[in-house]
Amino acid sequence: MVIVVFIVVVSIWYVLQKEDPKQIEETTEASQASYDETWRPQFHYTPAKNWMNDPNGMVYYKGKYHLFYQHNPKGDQFGNMSWGHAVSEDLIHWKELDVAMEPDENGMIFSGSVVVDEDNTSGLFQGDEGGLIAYYTSAGDVQDQRLAYSTDEGKTWTKYEGNPIVPNPGIKDFRDPVVMWHEDSEKWIMLLVAGDKVMFYGSDNMVDWSYLSEFGSDHGAHGGVWETPELFELPVDGNQDQKKWVLQVDMNPGSIAGGSGGQYFIGDFDGKEFKLDRGQTETKWTDYGKDFYATQAFNNMDKVIWIAWMSNWQYAADIPTSPWRGAMSLPREVSLTTNDRGEMLLTQQPVKELDDLRGEKLIEMENRTLDGSMSLPEFDERTYEIVATFRVDEADEFGFKVAQGEGEETIVGYDDQNNYLFTDRNNSGVTDFHPEFGGVFRAPMEAMDGYTIKLHIYVDESSVEVFGNNGQKVLTNQIFPSEGSDDLSIYSYGGNVTIESLEVYDLESMHE
Ligand code: FRU
Numbered sequence: 001m002v003i004v005v006f007i008v009v010v011s012i013w014y015v016l017q018k019e020d021p022k023q024i025e026e027t028t029e030a031s032q033a034s035y036d037e038t039w040r041p042q043f044h045y046t047p048a049k050n051w052m053n054d055p056n057g058m059v060y061y062k063g064k065y066h067l068f069y070q071h072n073p074k075g076d077q078f079g080n081m082s083w084g085h086a087v088s089e090d091l092i093h094w095k096e097l098d099v100a101m102e103p104d105e106n107g108m109i110f111s112g113s114v115v116v117d118e119d120n121t122s123g124l125f126q127g128d129e130g131g132l133i134a135y136y137t138s139a140g141d142v143q144d145q146r147l148a149y150s151t152d153e154g155k156t157w158t159k160y161e162g163n164p165i166v167p168n169p170g171i172k173d174f175r176d177p178v179v180m181w182h183e184d185s186e187k188w189i190m191l192l193v194a195g196d197k198v199m200f201y202g203s204d205n206m207v208d209w210s211y212l213s214e215f216g217s218d219h220g221a222h223g224g225v226w227e228t229p230e231l232f233e234l235p236v237d238g239n240q241d242q243k244k245w246v247l248q249v250d251m252n253p254g255s256i257a258g259g260s261g262g263q264y265f266i267g268d269f270d271g272k273e274f275k276l277d278r279g280q281t282e283t284k285w286t287d288y289g290k291d292f293y294a295t296q297a298f299n300n301m302d303k304v305i306w307i308a309w310m311s312n313w314q315y316a317a318d319i320p321t322s323p324w325r326g327a328m329s330l331p332r333e334v335s336l337t338t339n340d341r342g343e344m345l346l347t348q349q350p351v352k353e354l355d356d357l358r359g360e361k362l363i364e365m366e367n368r369t370l371d372g373s374m375s376l377p378e379f380d381e382r383t384y385e386i387v388a389t390f391r392v393d394e395a396d397e398f399g400f401k402v403a404q405g406e407g408e409e410t411i412v413g414y415d416d417q418n419n420y421l422f423t424d425r426n427n428s429g430v431t432d433f434h435p436e437f438g439g440v441f442r443a444p445m446e447a448m449d450g451y452t453i454k455l456h457i458y459v460d461e462s463s464v465e466v467f468g469n470n471g472q473k474v475l476t477n478q479i480f481p482s483e484g485s486d487d488l489s490i491y492s493y494g495g496n497v498t499i500e501s502l503e504v505y506d507l508e509s510m511h512e
Contacts, residue, residue: 033096035511039321039462039480042383042509043357044310045094045328047084051076052326053316054228054294055307056083057114057134057154065091065298066154067307067328068134070111073099076325077317081108081139085154091305091331091353093510101148101157107140111228113178114154115188115206115299122206124149124160133206135165135190137175142168145177145192147207166209171195176228179206180299185271191247193226198249200274213273216249220263221283223254228294231269232304234336236344244277244336245269246346248286250294252313255285257441259314260293262286264346266336277344286346288443289423289475290314291463292329304334305351310463310476315434320480321462329476330354330458330465339472340448347471350458358385359506368499370398375489382486383507386457392416392447394495402459403428405485410477412466413491414445414453421445421455421468421475429481443473452500458507 033040033048040046050072057068064087071084085100101109118130125131131151138146145166148157168174177192190201190209197216201209216226230248235241247265255261264284267276286292290312297306308329311319319325332348339345362384363376382403390398392414399413411424424440425431431438445468447453456467466475490499 033324033511035509037322038483040324041327041460041462042511043092043354043458043507044330044460044463045086045307046324046326047071047086047096049076049323050074050325051078052084052324052328053078053309053311054111055296055309055328056111056136058296058307059114059116059132059299060301061116061132062153064089064153066114067094068100068114068154069328070309071099073102076323081110083109083134083136090356091351092357097155100154101134101136104159106138106146106163108138110137110139110143111176111294112136112145113296113299115179115181117149117206122149124207125151133179135177135179137177137192138164139175143172143174144168145175145190160207162207165207166190166192166201173225173227178230178296180231182269182271187271189231189271191229191231193229193249196222196226198226198229198247198274200272202271215247215265215274215276219276220249220265221251221254224252224260226251228296230295230297230306231274232297232334233269234304234334236336237338238335244344245274246334246336247274248295252293256283256288257290258436258439259290259312261290261312262292262295262308266344266346284346287348287474287476288421289441289466289477290439291478292474292476297334305331306334307331308476310478314436318433319478320430320433327463327478332471335471337470337472340446345472348474349467349471350456350465354385354458357507357510359508361503362506363502363504365499365502368502369496370490370492370499371496373489373491375487379488380486381488381506382459382461383509384459384488385505385507386455386459387501387503387505388455388457389500389502390414390453390455391498391500392451392453393497395492395497396494398492398497399455399490400457401487401489401491402457402464403479403481403485404487404489405482408481408485410464410479410481412455412457412464412475414455414468415442416447419444419446421466421473423464423466423475423477425464425477425479428479429485431480441475441477443468443475445469445473460507
């Protein structure tokens with residue numbers, strides 16, 4: 001008997017210690033992607049391998065930006081949802097770290113947020129050292145909100161013994177807690193989604209939460225379930241004396257370009273309730289492309305910088321990349337501005353730090369009249385940035401054909417007859433992996449001052465992000481062009497357009 005027990009114990013020990021080196025090998029491999037695989041984004045974050053969706057727990061802490069994310073460390077499909085983890089010092093160069101949180105006996109670890117508990121308000125830390133607190137949804141038989149804390153900058157987490165901190169009140173889709181400090185009411189606020197509305201909770205100690213209010217059943221678009229909310233305050237047109245609150249909510253399906261996408265509301269938040277501004281009846285869409293979902297902004301910053309998952313639930317499982325599946329958008333600074341017609345809009349601009357990736361200036365033009373098509377024969381690039389200002393003239397339509405090759409192009413244009421900015425990815429390369437992937441996606445947009453159209457475009461190996469008129473309208477789309485599709489041309493249909501200025505920069509890889 002004793003011998004049998006001894007043999008069993010020794011075998012278990014043998015198996016366990018044998019698995020250890022494999023684990024280490026996997027982790028090192030995970031942080032060393034080659035970045036020369038087909039369609040590997042060169043300046044958008046991707047995990048070295050396996051599945052990724054929403055950004056989670058974005059926080060600026062001790063000089064580093066932390067990006068946690070929904071991740072399946074075991075495969076390239078949705079499943080085993082864990083929190084992956086990456087850090088950056090400049091928002092551009094990211095380093096993948098070990099997986100931070102993995103599923104436990106209560107379920108998978110769904111989306112959530114991280115805040116800094118500087119003064120140990122929660123009492124979860126030793127002395128008054130403080131640390132990080134993660135709020136996440138535990139997705140088991142029911143969804144509820146839980147808390148974990150970390151004293152090693154988010155590398156490892158201890159789950160709180162008193163979990164769940166917000167039990168499920170009998171609502172099927174009850175998830176994605178976002179926690180923030182509300183200065184005026186001196187309270188911690190949690191918002192989460194419940195079916196097709198947002199629920200607000202308040203806390204003094206970050207651990208005990210009480211229900212405050214809810215918003216949304218009667219407002220906005222309701223074609224699908226609401227997910228991943230976000231709330232922040234911003235000055236209007238940079239005026240610190242006139243601030244407004246923005247509530248961003250994602251929805252799947254039923255969004256503007258089909259499938260999953262985001263909408264936002266402008267109003268006021270008094271620490272208890274979100275009140276929508278009067279007169280906001282039309283849905284305000286965050287991005288008019290198909291691939292911008294589950295946005296989250298960094299906590300602990302004096303500006304709003306957010307990142308989204310650059311995919312769509314319609315086809316996320318089918319996109320043809322390997323060994324990873326899922327990419328993040330560029331980080332964008334978000335502002336509130338008033339347009340020519342007096343409408344208040346959320347504008348998104350790529351963060352300034354991206355300029356550091358600029359390599360050679362490939363094209364420079366000023367005051368050129370274009371009638372027809374102009375291809376740029378020397379051009380063979382897969383990763384670049386276009387900064388262009390057009391003056392609309394007689395042309396019905398004008399713009400760029402990017403990632404162009406044999407029978408392939410992605411068109412980024414402005415239709416001056418119907419006043420919209422669009423991306424057409426019908427012939428962008430591999431599109432047949434899903435019937436909903438191809439298409440033309442349109443954002444209504446007027447010329448500025450009646451005649452100016454500005455286009456700021458980032459082309460990466462498998463995405464095109466378009467910022468129109470200083471980020472007033474944005475289109476984010478994935479593309480999967482063939483290897484040789486690296487040409488660029490400028491076009492106008494139906495008459496002249498003036499290129500007031502054009503600059504095209506080669507963009508370096510964040511891994512060089
Ligand atoms: C949004 C979402 C969240 C959920 C997570 C699961 O894309 O569905 O609502 O927490 O993804 O991975």
